[in-house]
Amino acid sequence: MRGLTKCIAACFAVALMFSFTFSDVVSASTGKNTDSINEKFGLPIVVVGDSLSEAQKEQVREDLGVTNTDNIEEIPVTADDIVKYINGDANSRMYSSAMITREDEGHGLAVQIVTPDNITQVTVDMYKNALLTAGIEDATVEVASPVKVSGHSALTGIYKAYDTADGNLDPERTEVANDELDLATDLAQKEGLDNEKVTQLLTDIKQEIAEQNPATREDVEQIVTDQLSKLEISLSDEDRQLLIDLFDKMRELDINFDGVKSQLDDIATTIQDKIDEVAGNDGFWQSVKDFFKSIGDFFKNLF
Template identity: 60%
Template sequence: MMNNYLKLAAVFVLIVGLITSLAAPVQAANNGGINEKLGVPIVVYGDTLSDEQKNKVSDLLDVNDPEAVKEYTVTGEDIANYIDGDPNSRMFSSAKITRQEKGEGLSINIVTPENITQVTNEMYANALLTAGVEDATVDVASPVKVSGHSALTGIYKAYDAEGQPLDKERMQLADEELGVATDLAKDGLSQEKVSELLTEIKKAIADQNPATKEDVEKIVQEQLDKLGISLSEEDRQMLIDLFNKMKDLNINFDEVKNQLDNIASKVQELVNDEGFWNKVENFFKKFANLIGNFFEGLFN
């Protein structure tokens, strides 16, 4: 019996080793030291978090050394200031922003997707690009189920606090865009389809440079037809109004398109990364062999 326990312990150690080896490249990428040019990552915590919840979020966002990040707190007053929201809002969702070199693109990672109930990575990316956030890695987490809006406001506050304030009209429009996205998802479209639709409309605006509301309406309808999406007249008009406002703001849609293309290429690179998938495949092969050998050994 003791031998069986020893074998089980050995298998456990080997499994941990395999998992560690698979995760090592990711950990190495996250521990590259402080970027003296771009500055340390910025972490913005929701004001409603208890001390225990804040510690949990800190762990989720890989804040191992508080001295290696700048920390801020986002409050209900901030949501009123940046996007004219409710100053009594309860703020749980939090974010870590790591600035990247120009051209690196925007990368979003929802660490707790089970708790961010209304917003996907792509929805955050679209809204942040509308607000003017580019070339950054953004991690979002919450210890409880929330819509995810306070993280967006926290990101705006971080840029403001760091001396890079974003345009208020663009921030408000980004929040409206997020509202439109979540409304469309509630009305029956999948979140993925909503994100694809918003992305394709932005790319078409960059290509066609519409001058009138009628031009915007034409672009919206073209993308709805292309993606095979049927909306109520109310939802269709909501989209037209949103992008007509966007057209009138000082947004460089060519740059937005470049950032969106960059996001898509990163996803494709991961899909095509044979080295990564080979490691995953080898991990599960070794895991299966270990389990098989263990149970075989139990009966020998």
Template identity: 55%
Template sequence: MKKTWIKILTATMLVFGVMAPATGFASDNTPPKAIDEKLGVPIVVYGANLSEAEKESVKESLKVKEDPEVEEITVSGQDLVKYIKDSNSSSRMYSSAKITRKNAGEGLVIEIVTPSNITQVTSEMYANAMLTAGIEDATVQVAAPKAVTGHSALVGIYKAYEVTTGEKLDTDRTDVANDELSVATTLTQSAGVDDAKVAELLTEIKKDIAESKPATKEEVEKIVQEQLNKLEINLSDKDRQLLVDLMNKISKLDIDFSQWSKQLDDISNTIKDKFGSLMEDKGFWDSVKNFFANLKDTIASWFN
């Protein structure tokens, strides 16, 4: 019996030893994070309707304690009214975020750290809406302690951005950005268009608007239809009109669309750099699979 338990313990240590990060023993020598005296500390914004337990859960998800210093604020329904016209000040606010400024030209990096709890909005949708609102050059992490749509996080990001930069966002742009988020989620939820396809559609339409500078709604409608045809997306008349109306509003905003497109490319490249090569390395994953298959056989033989 004693030998059996020794074998079990050995097997457990083997498995956990494989799964543990290779840099585990070097962690003690890792220098602490430094406060960026030029750009300031990260801003953490919590939904006003979080309970204390939920707030602690969000702090853990956003790894607040790993930063040497943060500034913490709360976003409420009153902020919703400030940034979005005709909104409800009694809205429940649960989505939360941490925003860290970056140097000019470094672009946007969006990460949803609780993906199972943000049910409608994707990182690409946040990026699109943030650029519409005028937010550039930042790392943004979004979290929620329970399943929510994720819409209120955008308002929190607006507030945090103003706090961290000292700048005032154009409320016309933040209002249109909210419309954009709503249309994006409608196309994925109601029209059944893949969220990646929606992000591509919105971006390509914006690029065309930037290049051709349409003067009329009819010209915007033509651009929208051309991209729908190009991407082979079929929408109902109602959903198509929602998209046309949105893009007509965007075409009237003062936006540097070339910079917008560059930042979206940066986001895509960041994701590819992090995960693309590893996920595409079939030989690596085959070796992992074979290792665990052999390990399973070895452990099983100990008990025969």
């Protein structure tokens, strides 16, 4: 009986250890209550991929924490929209969806992917960077999909929601934001790079643009060169030129990154934390290995 008690205690310890260790990588529904209407900003907008079945749409609503469909505005996202807003393919299938809740000025842009296993290409920080470039601020954006997809349909839907709501979405800024996302996802697939490193590069360049306010293309080129060197990133001449072209477009549009500098700082901090976490994984997994060895020794001593 005493041995059984020790066994149960050990199993509980294992479960408790995993609940703390992996709590940050398990995602659940946001639990947002839509029973109450925000009279200041109006209804949250849920943009739903048009290729979803009715059952899948219901699953998306549940994942996004929709408790009352009367208190949201639901907008379909179609293949025509992906052509209009991000220059996509007219034959695309639209699955990823999003809920946009407007917030008070100064709140900043918060993005959460509530089904992280099913959004395979566009990361939280890629969404943030693209939306800030497009001029979308002070909102909470939640992304979901019932199937594995890249995440571009959700981005299309976010653009459509803002365009439908007030018609103030700047098409030139949206275009350069799309160029940014395309380049980010392309660079993230290059050898020696990953999502975090690419996002860090783009964010650092934006921060330097906000600090230096470059007046010429040559100034932009110098910023890009300095950040590539600082982060020890080696790009082909072609990719380096694409990066310079992208940020020179931003310079010509006179995008005020200084106005969202605090949000860029937040992205940079988050990315650095992720990089530090990855760098420390060897020590982490060694500690896990040691832990289970001690558990194994414990069980051996029971019998």
